[in-house]
Amino acid sequence: MTDPILEARKETAEAWFRELQARLTAELNAIEAEAPADLYPGEPQRFELTDWTRAEGGGGTMGMLRGRVFEKAGVHVSVVHGTFTPEMARTMPGADVDPRFFATGVSVIVHPKNPRMPTAHMNTRFICTTEAWFGGGGDLTPLLPDQRREDAPDTVAFHAAMKRACDAHDNGLGWYATYKQECDDYFWLPHRKEPRGTGGIFYDRHRSGDADVDFAFTQDVGRAFLEAYPAICRGRLHEPWTDAERLQQRIQRGRYVEFNLLYDRGTVFGLKTGGNIESILSSMPPDVAWP
Amino acid sequence: MTDPILEARKETAEAWFRELQARLTAELNAIEAEAPADLYPGEPQRFELTDWTRAEGGGGTMGMLRGRVFEKAGVHVSVVHGTFTPEMARTMPGADVDPRFFATGVSVIVHPKNPRMPTAHMNTRFICTTEAWFGGGGDLTPLLPDQRREDAPDTVAFHAAMKRACDAHDNGLGWYATYKQECDDYFWLPHRKEPRGTGGIFYDRHRSGDADVDFAFTQDVGRAFLEAYPAICRGRLHEPWTDAERLQQRIQRGRYVEFNLLYDRGTVFGLKTGGNIESILSSMPPDVAWP
Numbered sequence: 051m052t053d054p055i056l057e058a059r060k061e062t063a064e065a066w067f068r069e070l071q072a073r074l075t076a077e078l079n080a081i082e083a084e085a086p087a088d089l090y091p092g093e094p095q096r097f098e099l100t101d102w103t104r105a106e107g108g109g110g111t112m113g114m115l116r117g118r119v120f121e122k123a124g125v126h127v128s129v130v131h132g133t134f135t136p137e138m139a140r141t142m143p144g145a146d147v148d149p150r151f152f153a154t155g156v157s158v159i160v161h162p163k164n165p166r167m168p169t170a171h172m173n174t175r176f177i178c179t180t181e182a183w184f185g186g187g188g189d190l191t192p193l194l195p196d197q198r199r200e201d202a203p204d205t206v207a208f209h210a211a212m213k214r215a216c217d218a219h220d221n222g223l224g225w226y227a228t229y230k231q232e233c234d235d236y237f238w239l240p241h242r243k244e245p246r247g248t249g250g251i252f253y254d255r256h257r258s259g260d261a262d263v264d265f266a267f268t269q270d271v272g273r274a275f276l277e278a279y280p281a282i283c284r285g286r287l288h289e290p291w292t293d294a295e296r297l298q299q300r301i302q303r304g305r306y307v308e309f310n311l312l313y314d315r316g317t318v319f320g321l322k323t324g325g326n327i328e329s330i331l332s333s334m335p336p337d338v339a340w341p
Numbered sequence: 342m343t344d345p346i347l348e349a350r351k352e353t354a355e356a357w358f359r360e361l362q363a364r365l366t367a368e369l370n371a372i373e374a375e376a377p378a379d380l381y382p383g384e385p386q387r388f389e390l391t392d393w394t395r396a397e398g399g400g401g402t403m404g405m406l407r408g409r410v411f412e413k414a415g416v417h418v419s420v421v422h423g424t425f426t427p428e429m430a431r432t433m434p435g436a437d438v439d440p441r442f443f444a445t446g447v448s449v450i451v452h453p454k455n456p457r458m459p460t461a462h463m464n465t466r467f468i469c470t471t472e473a474w475f476g477g478g479g480d481l482t483p484l485l486p487d488q489r490r491e492d493a494p495d496t497v498a499f500h501a502a503m504k505r506a507c508d509a510h511d512n513g514l515g516w517y518a519t520y521k522q523e524c525d526d527y528f529w530l531p532h533r534k535e536p537r538g539t540g541g542i543f544y545d546r547h548r549s550g551d552a553d554v555d556f557a558f559t560q561d562v563g564r565a566f567l568e569a570y571p572a573i574c575r576g577r578l579h580e581p582w583t584d585a586e587r588l589q590q591r592i593q594r595g596r597y598v599e600f601n602l603l604y605d606r607g608t609v610f611g612l613k614t615g616g617n618i619e620s621i622l623s624s625m626p627p628d629v630a631w632p
Binding site: 122241304307308311318321324327335337339340 | 532595599603612613616618625626628629
């Protein structure tokens with residue numbers, strides 16, 4: 051059953067997700083430190099890392115920051131293994147043969163205080179049953195109406211970074227167009243007929259046939275996020291905001307809550323099957339309005 | 342098809358729900374007016390009533406108050422008719438024979454500003470297919486830990502009023518015990534293993550066999566709410582609160598949001614089938630925290 055090449059891939063993937071967690075938390079800690087005191091009162095804060103273990107096998111490291119720039123941010127790594135329930139096994143490639151699984155990934159969600167600084171989400175993962183694949187993506191959620199357009203500069207920069215990650219590995223197959231569309235389809239609030247944000251890329255089960263290419267692609271999605279999002283934050287860091295913009299942000303965050311609790315497969319599945327509430331709900335915005 | 346007795350029942354039910362809307366909004370308007378200015382700055386506000394119509398048939402009157410005591414409150418009446426979708430018809434008594442329906446009801450949700458004043462919900466309705474039944478209930482959601490116990494005084498008073506409404510009509514059949522249990526079962530957050538509030542009564546499809554008794558019972562549930570809840574609010578009206586209690590309230594309101602978006606059948610069904618967002622989401626608390 052043990053395949054030394056696959057075992058090495060699992061270790062390499064975990065090591066990468068841990069490295070990405072370290073680099074991302076370091077970048078966000080740096081922005082906390084360099085922010086101007088007049089706009090962001092209080093002391094700069096840093097990520098707190100907490101290891102956790104899971105009775106069924108494995109565990110992870112939660113990283114949480116509650117700061118003056120980043121009102122609430124989570125950067126989590128998990129490395130878990132176990133056995134899928136029969137219901138779950140039916141929906142997972144290769145799990146019909148043997149329901150045991152291994153999964154490792156990093157997930158990131160950042161809610162800045164400044165309404166002019168967009169919220170962002172990134173998640174990449176490596177999942178093994180009797181088959182193995184990568185999944186993930188990154189997307190941007192600007193909160194103010196004039197930033198919620200496809201041609202707004204933060205969104206243009208974010209998409210350009212994600213496109214470069216796709217183009218570097220897709221051998222001309224147009225992964226960016228496909229995964230951008232999947233992102234738009236997924237992060238959609240049908241009851242409001244509006245998108246959660248301005249998109250990015252989303253790929254649920256990526257298997258090109260070459261696992262080395264797929265891992266390199268997933269690494270580059272992480273690097274693209276690391277390159278694009280802190281730069282977007284720094285570009286907005288010195289912009290003051292109005293009370294009206296803060297209220298607009300809190301209302302738009304309510305739509306984010308509606309998406310996560312009504313439609314997000316990970317959140318709904320996790321909560322309804324006894325997942326770790328603290329980790330799952332760390333994605334919820336800290337301060338929300340439905341006026 | 343037209344049964345003059347049934348048509349008269351529909352009209353009487355609608356008239357009652359409209360009367361209850363008028364009496365409840367008047368009571369809450371009165372509390373807005375009599376509140377002490379030092380605790381509740383700003384002008385007292387009043388309910389704004391807005392009529393709406395529904396393309397498929399019928400309409401209603403939304404009542405919304407955004408006040409100094411009642412931070413956000415909705416008291417809505419609807420009187421609608423139409424044809425159930427095949428999926429819906431399968432789940433509704435009498436709709437397999439003929440999918441046409443008539444429904445009228447009143448729904449109430451109140452989010453006070455003062456964290457020491459509990460949130461409350463009440464909804465009663467009359468639904469007709471080829472059969473006819475009443476549904477509804479009322480429940481209390483205190484936000485502070487010491488009020489979220491069965492023996493806390495507001496909860497005792499609220500339950501006593503609901504029990505009187507049941508006992509007056511149940512002919513010794515123990516409706517209160519049954520409907521209290523249904524309420525506890527329904528308003529439960531499995532992912533947190535905690536109740537939404539401290540309960541009340543909940544009855545989904547009430548048909549005792551005597552429609553006059555059932556209507557009188559539903560009227561008394563409304564009267565019980567009208568008697569109990571404003572008295573609870575007045576009893577807390579002069580109590581000052583701390584910032585810590587306000588934060589606790591906003592966090593507990595987050596659990597209310599989680600319940601409504603993850604589990605509440607009416608909310609989830611309404612949002613996923615193209616209902617009136619404004620009316621459905623008027624139940625969302627105005628100011629919420631997931632710190």
